[in-house]
Amino acid sequence: EVQLVESGGGLVKPGGSLRLSCVASGFTFTSHNMNWVRQAPGRGLEWVASISTTSDYIYYTESVKGRFTISRDNAKNSLFLQMHTLRVEDTAIYYCARGFVVLPAVDYWGQGTLVSVSS
């Protein structure tokens, strides 16, 4: 069974930092691109970042460029999102999301971890 378990969320002040982690199991981690997608309270889904299987290709949504860093450790089946200079508008549930191998899409999602940015 595919499982994606996020951790690392919490309450942080504006300008602070957090590091999200996602541990994957139940599938061959090295065969899938991975992604972070977030959903702010009362809002829709927003793609945040993607990383290819060997970390050769990395992409970010414009609003997090220069502040967030996506990375992965294939030896530990883990995905990370380092977040710096957090803003109130970064408040959201952050989902770890597995890339679909057939075509660009997300075929499995974690349950999410809540990041709250507030003074």
Place this chain on the structure above:
Amino acid sequence: DIQMTQSPSSLSASVGDRVTITCRASQFINTYLNWYQVKPGKAPKLLIYASSVSLRGVPSRFSGSGSGTDFTLTISTLQPEDFATYYCHQTYNTLWTFGQGTKVEVK
């Protein structure tokens, strides 16, 4: 960025109804269009990819169509478990974007 516009933002329907949700891209995206179902407190679920291909295990009442800039998700006969929010999602380029969502509510 490619903007995705869904309509309607919400709709009220009854069990047994046929429901249609549309999604329009701000530029050509071929068939790089996916549909997800989201229920409160649950992880999103991929229903359809490449505009019209249903993921294995998705009930046949869900279907997708379209190419270029205009796309449709249809639920042929709405079931109680289908009340949820639906999102379209373009992956034509490396900067993915989602529609704003369509909430299907009980009439």
